[in-house]
Amino acid sequence: MRWLVVAAVLLLLARPAGASEQELELSVNGRTTLATLRTPASMGPDTPLVVMTHGTLAHKDMEIIQGVSKALEQRGIASLAHTLSLGVDHRRSMYDCAVRHDYVTADAVTEIAAWVAKSRSMARFVFTFGHSRGGNQVARYLAASEAPPVTGAVLLAPATARAEADLRASYGRTYGKPLEPFLEQATKAVTSGRGGEWMDVPGFIYCRNAVVTARAFASFYGADVGQDTAALVARTKVPVLVIAATRDAVVPDVTASFAPLADSSGGRVQLDRIEDADHFFRDLFSEDVADRIAEFIKQTR
Numbered sequence: 001m002r003w004l005v006v007a008a009v010l011l012l013l014a015r016p017a018g019a020s021e022q023e024l025e026l027s028v029n030g031r032t033t034l035a036t037l038r039t040p041a042s043m044g045p046d047t048p049l050v051v052m053t054h055g056t057l058a059h060k061d062m063e064i065i066q067g068v069s070k071a072l073e074q075r076g077i078a079s080l081a082h083t084l085s086l087g088v089d090h091r092r093s094m095y096d097c098a099v100r101h102d103y104v105t106a107d108a109v110t111e112i113a114a115w116v117a118k119s120r121s122m123a124r125f126v127f128t129f130g131h132s133r134g135g136n137q138v139a140r141y142l143a144a145s146e147a148p149p150v151t152g153a154v155l156l157a158p159a160t161a162r163a164e165a166d167l168r169a170s171y172g173r174t175y176g177k178p179l180e181p182f183l184e185q186a187t188k189a190v191t192s193g194r195g196g197e198w199m200d201v202p203g204f205i206y207c208r209n210a211v212v213t214a215r216a217f218a219s220f221y222g223a224d225v226g227q228d229t230a231a232l233v234a235r236t237k238v239p240v241l242v243i244a245a246t247r248d249a250v251v252p253d254v255t256a257s258f259a260p261l262a263d264s265s266g267g268r269v270q271l272d273r274i275e276d277a278d279h280f281f282r283d284l285f286s287e288d289v290a291d292r293i294a295e296f297i298k299q300t301r
Contacts (some may be wrong), residue, residue, distance in 0.1 A: 002067045019073060029107070030115045031089050035082035035115060036060050037122075038073045048297045049123035050154070051115050052081040053108070055132030057095040057205060059083045064131055067286030068156075068293070076295045078123065084108050084134075097207035100198070104219035105226070108137040109144060116141075120149055125301040128153045129293070132279065133252065139232035142240075152239040152300045154293050157248055157279050159230040160257045168221055175203035182228070183221050189214035230257045233269060241270045241296040243289060245277035249294060270296065 020043075024035045040047065050072060054065050060081040069079040083091050087103040092148050112128065119126045128150050130138030135158025142148050162195050171179035190198045195215030204210035205220060226232065242262070244254035255273060256288075262271035272292050277285040 024118070026082075026118055028085065028111050031085045031087070033082060033085045034060065034090060034092065035080050035116075036069070037078070037080050038069050038244055039078045040073050040076045040132060042076055043078060045124055046127040047076065047078050047123060048127060048151070048301055049078040049080060049111070049119050050127045050129050050293070050297075051119050051150075052079055053112055053128070053134035053138055054081070054083070055134050056149065057086070058134075059091065059093055061092070062094075063282065064156075064280050064286065067281070067283075068129075068289050071287050071290030072293065075290055077290075077294060077297060079129075080115060080119050082111065084111055084137075093209075097210065099215045099287060101204055101212040102196070104215055105137065106219075107209055108134075109141045112138060112141045116148075116150060123153040125151045125297070127151055127293075127297060127300075129156065130154075130158060131156045133159045136192070136227065136229045136232075139236070140226050142236040142238060143226075143232040146237075148236070148238060150238060152241070152296065154241045154243065154296065155229065155233070156243045156281070156289060157251050158229045158242065159227070159247055160230065160251055160253055162253050162257070163251045164227040165223070168223070168283055171203070171221070171292045175201075175208065177202045178222060184219040186214040187222060190218050190262075230261050233258070234261055234265075237268075239268055239270075239296075239300045241272065241292065243292055244271065244273045245279055245281060245285075246273055246275050247277060248279045250279040 011052055019041045024037055026033050052065055054062055060083040065081045069081050071126050072079050085091055086095055128138045135155035138153055168179055197214045199212055201210055201212055204212045242258045258271045262269045274288050281289050
C-alpha cells in the first residue's frame with residue numbers, strides 16, 4: 001500500500017499548482033455527451049483552448065488523447081477532450097460491439113460544433129483537433145461553414161480518401177462476405193425513407209456480426225466526397241496543421257495526400273512529420289505532437 005501512496009503524491013507534485021481537470025456534460029440532440037476540460041495553472045481569457053475529437057469508436061480517455069491533452073497543459077494550453085455519443089447516452093469507453101449501431105457522420109459534426117460553441121464561452125482562441133477519423137470529422141466541421149468560429153485546426157494522422165476506399169475493399173476479406181449487397185440494401189432503404197430499418201450484417205467497422213441501421217451502414221461504407229479530408233481542408237479558410245507519422249500503417253498516405261495542398265496553400269496548411277511514430281503516437285511521441293501544436297498555436301493566434 002505504501003508504494004500507492006508514494007505514487008499518488010508524486011502525481012500530485014507533478015501537476016502544476018492551480019492546474020485543474022473536470023468532467024463536463026453537454027446535451028446534444030437529446031443525448032448527454034461528456035468531455036474532460038484540462039486547464040493550466042495560468043489559465044486566463046487569452047489561454048488557447050483545443051477541442052479534441054478522438055478516432056473511430058474510441059473515447060476521450062484513450063491514450064493518445066489523454067497523452068496529448070496532458071502534454072498541452074504542461075505547455076500552458078487548455079484542452080477539452082470530448083467523447084462522441086455514437087447514439088449512446090453518457091458514453092465513456094470504447095464502443096461496445098454488442099450494442100446496436102445507429103449513428104451517422106453528420107452526428108459527429110453536430111457534436112463538435114456544440115463543444116466548440118461551449119468552448120467559445122471559456123476562451124478567445126479556440127482550436128479544433130482530430131485524430132484519425134476524428135481528423136476527417138473535424139475537417140467536415142470546418143468545411144460546413146464559411147467562417148468557422150475557431151482560430152485554427154490540427155489534424156493528427158487524419159483519415160484519407162484512400163484509407164476509406166481500402167476499408168471498403170477489404171470488407172470481404174475481413175468478414176467473409178462481399179460488401180456490395182449489404183451496401184445496396186442499406187442505400188435503397190435510406191433512399192425510400194427507411195433509414196432506421198435494422199440490418200444484420202457480418203461486420204460493421206470493427207464489430208463482427210453487428211446489428212446496424214441502414215442509415216448507419218450507408219453513412220460509413222458509402223463513398224462520398226467528404227471522405228477526402230485534404231479536399232475538405234482545401235475549402236476551409238482557417239490555418240490547419242496536419243501531422244503525419246512516418247510509421248503509420250493505418251493511414252499510410254497522409255503525407256502524400258496533403259503535401260500538394262501544403263505546397264500550394266501559401267502557408268495556410270502546414271504538413272509536419274514525426275519520425276518513427278506510428279498511428280497512435282504512443283509514449284514520448286505525444287510530447288512531440290504537443291510541441292508541434294504549441295508552435296502552431298504560437299504562430300497562429
